[in-house]
Amino acid sequence: KAGVTQTPRYLIKTRGQQVTLSCSPISGHRSVSWYQQTPGQGLQFLFEYFSETQRNKGNFPGRFSGRQFSNSRSEMNVSTLELGDSALYLCASSLGSGGQETQYFGPGTRLLVL
Amino acid sequence: DAKTTQPPSMDCAEGRAANLPCNHSTISGNEYVYWYRQIHSQGPQYIIHGLKNNETNEMASLIITEDRKSSTLILPHATLRDTAVYYCIVKPQTGANNLFFGTGTRLTVIP
Numbered sequence: 611k612a613g614v615t616q617t618p619r620y621l622i623k624t625r626g627q628q629v630t631l632s633c634s635p636i637s638g639h640r641s642v643s644w645y646q647q648t649p650g651q652g653l654q655f656l657f658e659y660f661s662e663t664q665r666n667k668g669n670f671p672g673r674f675s676g677r678q679f680s681n682s683r684s685e686m687n688v689s690t691l692e693l694g695d696s697a698l699y700l701c702a703s704s705l706g707s708g709g710q711e712t713q714y715f716g717p718g719t720r721l722l723v724l
Numbered sequence: 725d726a727k728t729t730q731p732p733s734m735d736c737a738e739g740r741a742a743n744l745p746c747n748h749s750t751i752s753g754n755e756y757v758y759w760y761r762q763i764h765s766q767g768p769q770y771i772i773h774g775l776k777n778n779e780t781n782e783m784a785s786l787i788i789t790e791d792r793k794s795s796t797l798i799l800p801h802a803t804l805r806d807t808a809v810y811y812c813i814v815k816p817q818t819g820a821n822n823l824f825f826g827t828g829t830r831l832t833v834i835p
Contacts, residue, residue: 645825655824665820704821708819709756712758715768
């Protein structure tokens, strides 16, 4: 079974632009979670989508948004990019939503904001 | 969510067992202990998880103390490819699906 895939793998943007990242979960998985990893803050939870609905949200500004499609694929969008948004963005999928589920991570998208 | 405490770094000789400790003294009865690892610049890799009993899979063994206040991840025969940051995470059975990552333990396997 193929793992979680994320596109693109690398991205360079400038301040003020917006960016959309894509995540395809493991086949059959219906939950997709997004995380941001920076050297200063570590790995932080952004949000979770399940059945096209946002289930859970971390402590990030409204510039960070996401959505999930009927095939469980998910996108996250960051608007008005800031230098501090430079990070590794990770997507994780699980069969369902809830504490008993095991999340499996993709390789990440590395975003550099100049 | 219960917090975890891990040593910031550890070394292990190649071929020897790597024993990575984790303290989770405030864990509650319905919380799992999960272990992930992250090899440089890659996505975290799920290793193993447990609730009360010890667990073993093809990657590692997880030993949870009887009072559940600490656990140890054991890599039986460490290889250079096991060099990574290892995260111990406590996650409730019920409630949100998200993981709270701490700073983990940087394991270096030495040839």
